[in-house]
Amino acid sequence: MTQTSIPTRTPQRVLGEPIDRVDGHVKTTGAAQYSGDHLYPDLAHAALVHATVPRARITHIDTTAADSLPGVHAVITHHNAPRLQPPPKPTLLNLPTLAAGTSVNYLNTDEVHWNGQPVAVVVADSLDIAREAAQRIRVTYEELPATVDFEQEEPNAVPQKNSALSDGGGKKGDAVAALKSADVSVDLRFSTPMQHHNAIEPHTTTAVWNGKALTVHDGTQHIDWTRRHLALRFKLPLNDVRVISTFVGGAFGGKTNVWAGTILAVVAAKVTGRPVKLALSREGVYRTTGGRTPSTQRVALGADADGQLTALIHTSVTQMGRVGGYAEQVVSQSRHLYDAENILVQQHQLTLDSIANGVMRAPGESIGSFALEAAMDELAHRLDLDPIELRMRNEPDRNPMDGKLFARRGLREAYARGAERFRWADRTPEPRSMRDGRWLVGTGVATAFHPAWVFPANVTMRLSADGDVLVRCGFHEMGMGAATAFTQVTAHALRVPLDSVRIEYGDSDLPIGPGAGGSAQTASVSRAILDAAAKLKKDLAALARRNNTSPDEAPATILSRAGRTHHEVAVGADRGIGRLAGQVRFMSTLLRERRKYVKAACGAQFCEVRVDSDTGEVRVTRWLGVFDIGTVVNAKTAASQLRGGIVMGIGAALGEETLVDGHTGRIVNANLAEYHVPVHADVPRIDIECLGDPDPTMPLGVLGAGEVGIVGVAGAIANAVHHATGLRVRDLPITLDKLL
Structure with a gap:
């Protein structure tokens, strides 16, 4: 039988080539045109009023000064907002029910659930007028008891239960007993702070009603979920809702859910009968959208004298809001990475009166890998064993927890290629043994791992x-x-x-x-x-x-x-x-x-740091990432994605930290002046190599590149800092005060 194919006019190889972007x-x-660039006749602008207390009932809202400002078209509160359907209860049997950022029915309640919750929206001719009017609104509260301090409430965390798609805990053998009898062991506590997304394009929605039909321009990561969520909330036939999101100016997980800004833009357009654009300020992004949860983690490792792991214990505590959030898979990589005879993993959750935490690039794995990889480095130090050698001695042939097959796993090759290119053998292993003038020099490695879906x-x-x-x-x-x-x-x-x-x-x-x-x-x-x-x-x-x-x-x-x-x-x-x-x-x-399978992208992160011996300043000076992401569709964009993840990981390791007032629950650094993300001067040349071998169980052999790049970055930097200084920093970010 003749096999049919469509002839090629011009022979060319396209898969894997570094083709320039078509856009x-x-x-x-x-x-x-991004979501805020669409111009409509009579376009109005909206601004939010945020609650200033963590938990309360609103007893009075004085909008007189805002109403009297020329150019204001509407001030919408829980007194005059249209009735909405409440968010549905999330269920895995209907995935779009996961769309809601929180369970709050915005402006349909007098209850306040976190410091920053929108309690009013102003619609005006211009953004300046809308923001000025919003500042004139006075809200009176009956404050209620609230829990907002993660560190103080940590002892109240409860174990996370297992579900069909999320594993809260698991074990193999008796890791507690094995740890006690191990020849060499480490038992360390780590912490990571809350972090927030800072995409170039803040969350922006332009909403337009045409009779009973709704069109929304929204920088969303899930068009279908957003459309279905809006149809449900506003009681509309699905065919009467259109969501357009042609270009999104960065998201990193922060635009996965439907947050208050999108809902209230649609409310504002409905009330005024005009197209409305609601663009969150930088501060508004922190107040109304969820970021990465803070965490505390314990990693305890036991090994015999040859470095074979006999015990691996990884537990965590993370935060969720009382009105929603995600259980991050902080200990997930500890189920897959190292061939320990006995393993115990368990996640715990703590519920606070805070904004629901959201997903942020490699949720769970990013912060979980920091603790696991730093603990592995510490164990290598105590065994007087090369950190790569320790990892290779414990590289499993099958999934350590349950014996499942790895669909594809190129970690040995990634470490071998990386060690050669990075000249790993040139390092002297003793901490604080390498110096260049006043700079202490250190190198570190860590494993990257992210599941494929x-x-x-x-x-x-x-x-x-x-x-x-x-x-x-x-x-x-x-x-x-x-x-x-x-x-x-x-x-x-x-x-x-x-x-x-x-x-x-x-x-x-x-x-x-x-x-x-x-x-x-x-x-x-x-x-x-x-x-x-x-x-x-x-x-x-x-x-x-x-x-x-x-x-x-x-x-x-x-x-x-x-x-x-x-x-x-x-x-x-x-x-x-x-x-x-x-x-x-x-x-x-x-x-x-x-x-049957464990499917995942993986890789090896290599970095070099220099630490000023007088000031404690840390500079990342060299980076190499070698990754197994399956088939590479476009060499240029794949490398760009992996570099972006590494840059984000540098920020998490050295600067990023959302600071919360332990009394009021208010984020105190809700801006880019005091929330520190990497700038060009903080980022070295980042070399990327992809193995390029397809995963036979995945479409086209693709495993994914967007998130694996950030995994292991903070761990590699912490390990390099330890090699440079002899100091093991276990609390992110690694700031000057922790090295002096």
Whole structure:
């Protein structure tokens, strides 16, 4: 039987090549429209009024001064806001119910649940007028008892229970007894602070009502969840809600959920009858959206004299808001990384009167790897063993906890390649043994690990008689180069030139795409594109046979003889029974594969630091990351994603810290002047190498690059600082005072 393929006009290899971004021109010239760039006639602007107490009932709101300000159109409070449906109870049987950032029914209640909760919204002709009016509003509260101090409340944490998709704890053997009898052991306590997202584009929503139909421009990471959430909250038919999110100016998890700003922009537009833009200030992002939870962790390791682990204990305490939040998988990598005979892992949760914590790049693994990798480094030091050698002696062939197969795991190769390129053998192992003038020099390593996911995705693929291909899918472009990657995947699957492929994305009117989270979007959409390409080829072959044409003819010839200008195929089902069946298939496939395989991207992080012996200043001076992320779709964008994760990890290690007043629950550094993120001078040259071998169990062999880059970064820096100074810093961030 003749195998059908679509001829290539210009032979070219596209998969893996460092192709320039297809949206590069519109972004660099300012033509790209983000959620706040859409102009409508009579566009009004909204500003929020935030609660100044952590828990209370509102007894009075004085809006007189705001109402009297020229240019103000409405002041909306719980007294006059339209009634909304409350957020649904989250359930894994209906994934869009996870969309709500909190369980609060904004402006439909007189209750305050955290310091920063929006209690009023002002709509005016300009943003300046709206913000001025918001500052004139006076709110009186009946304050209620509140718990806001993480450190003080830590003893009240309770063990997290296991669920279908989230493991709170687990064990193999008796790790407690094994630790006591170990030849060499370490038992360390670590802490990490609350952290917040600071994307270039703060959360912004432009909401427009056209009769009973709603259009929302929103910088979201999950168009479908946002659309369904808005339809539910405002009691609208799903077809009457459109969410457009063509470009997103960074997110890192912070725009996964629907937060107060989006809901209240829609409320403001409904009340005033005008299009409304609500752009959060930098401070507003901290007050109304959740960031990374703080944590305390215990890592205890026991080993025999040769360095073989006999015990691994990793426990954690993290924070959730009383009105919602996520249980971060802080100890998850300790289930997979090291071949200990006995393992005990357990997460604990603490509920406070705070904003619900949200997802932030590699939630759980980022901070959990810091503790585990620093403890491994300390154990290597006490064993007088090279840190890489210790890791390799404990590199498992199967998953240590349960014996599952690793679908793919290139850690040995990553460490071998990294050690050679980084010249690891040139270091002297003793702490404080390397110096350059007043600078103490140290090197450190750590392991990166992040699970791989695949979610449902729907696409349509249209082939025209002239050879052009149009792919439509409501996925997200947040700066990672998704549109470019899927152009390459399509060209690869159909064997057509890149310039013949066009992608439409970022709109709920398109076939439903997956959320941009969990480093899963590339694998998820790639699977749908490959399925669509296979279906298109099959249809063309059948069409050719029906019209007495050879299946080997060019598509133009096949379509012309069939009297067609194009042929289109669809993959997936967007609604009704088909969508429900798709969700059931997704859950069953996910659970079935979880029982058989551990799928994850991994890597080895190498860094060099210099520490000023007089001031304690830390400078990261050299970095190499070697990663196993499966198939590399675009070498340029993949390396950029991994570098971005490393830069974010440098911030977490050396500067980032959300400070909360232990009495009022108020974030006291809700700005970029006092919340310190890395700048250019803080970041060295970052070299990236990807092994490039596909995972045979994943679509196109892709494992994901967005999040694994941040994992292990803080641990590598802490280990390098210890090598440079002899000081083991166990509390992030690593600041001057901890090194003097």
